[in-house]
Amino acid sequence: MRISDLLYETWSALMANKGRTMLTILGIVIGISAVIAMTSLIDGVKNSLVSQLGLDQSRVVYIYYWNGSETRAEDLTTIQEGVEGYEFITGMQSGYGKASTDVKQADTSVMGVSKGFFSALGMKLTDGRMLTDAELNSDAMVVVIDSSLARSLFGEDVSPVGEQIEIGNDRYSVIGVVEASSMFASQGTVYMPWQTCSIRVTGSTSFDQIVGYALEGEDMESLVQRTESFIRQRFNIAEEDDTEGQGYVYVQSIASIQEELNTTLLSFQMLMTAVAGISLLVGGIGIMNMMLTNVTERIREIGLRKALGAHRSDITAQFLMESVAICLVGGIIGFLLGVAAAWVLAAASAGALGGMVSVNGESAAVTPYVSGTTVLTAIGICAGIGVLFGFWPAYRAAKLDPVESLRHQ
């Protein structure tokens, strides 16, 4: 039997009973669209979390340690020289203050940062320019502020670049605006050279946080381990100290945070997909039901076809093709509906939550994401369901005895 004949037979059989075919397709449409909507929404959530939390900076390592004394610039150099695999290591300290213009005032966190900080965290400039290396190595009275602070101090439409803000009793020039990053710094942050921060804001000469930026292609897990053991040895912090409060070392790569996020989301994703999958299962059972009815109704036809020379495989192929066709058609429609539903759900949830989950001052709309894997999986599931639930009816049809089938009333 030629493929074109098989397709024609499939078409003509499915069209002979349009209502039943449509209802069965509907079952698959519902199942597939539920699965696709869930998967693409969760993938979208994952993507927006990753980019909003700066988790795409997979070469970043956060280093925290304390051994009772201050962390100084020399210590950063020591770590960089002692542990192979870092492009650079940068440090920062943070403090709090009120930033004000002549007319407005806002609570803000202040970060004193050193060379490499902006590029390590992948901060995106939206206006003006970044602090130069020369400025970062000085006590210049220049700051970069994040978009959230810019909005609360200067409003939506005014560029803060070139304006002055006052923190404590000091006036600083705003030279740039960066996107607010929620993973590392809180909303409404002023970034200034480390020295400036140390002298004017915190009065401390210690680094609070250290950020390492790995060389490209570095094995992050091993780098994290090597960094931790180097720091323990060099600064004399035993593992017991962590629990006894004598000191601590905590090293973590963004890659590992992202992995944790993935793991958490994966279990969530699997749960949601399983729930959606149940409707797919029901759709599949609908197909089997329809195909069994089909076989029973067409017993004489099967007998006739066999009498006219159809092999078992021809009959199997014919009935299997009918169920696969239903699944594929249902799958395509369901896929499109699922993506549409995901967008509608995302828009509805963004509207309902409004500003509550605003990240960059804009509402944190989730963009549903349909990956190639999702598409392939959906096609695979459709064909799989077609074969799985169509096989038994097709097998029963093929196995029928031609003599008895022809006699069937």
Add this chain to the structure above:
Amino acid sequence: MSRVLDVVNLHRIYETKAGLTHALRGVSLVVERGEFLCIMGPSGSGKSTLMNVLGCLDRPTSGTYRLEGLDVATLSDDDLAEIRSSRIGFVFQSFNLLTRATVLRNVMLPLVYSSTCPKSERLERAVRALVAVNIPEELFDHRSNELSGGQMQRVAIARALVNDPALILADEPTGNLDSATSERVLSLFRKLADAGKTVVLITHDPEVAMYADRTIYIRDGKSLTAEEEQAHVAALQARGQYAN
């Protein structure tokens, strides 16, 4: 003349829930090419079983069956399907046309399962077969359930002819037709046999036998000649049991 059918001492025993049923008890028959044979018997005589075996839909329990010299008694299911597709044309009592398909599609159906007919030839062969059974061209694109009974049976005969089979096997082909239509269908079989086709027709209606070259009788799973059948009938009549 060459032999199309050569059946020797055919037995068929069924296993049913009630036990074993010995449906054929040593049937032998020979059919030459171009012959129109009528197999007659009352219901329950085993003629349907014989028809199934002759049509390669069923295998004999024992005995030999040669179709155009090929021993088909021991072939596999798939090989039998191949034989049915290439050498046998079936005509059924209830026509067995696909109602959702057009007349042309119905006639082309056996060619779908035939490995020997190229796709380009299908239409031509179907039209030729339909012309041979006098179906007017305007009906070719009608769905088969829009036809009259006689037309349906003629389409079914066209379907049986389309593969140019060695044997046309008809099972009570006039059972669902009125007598005028029956006559036309039987004349058609006669015409096909005259044109060189081999026809085996199974019936319980004695009038049908008038169109055949030869009639054999089946009773209790055995084949009888006309003389034996007459003797049998005479014996039954003597006991007052014959009712036909």
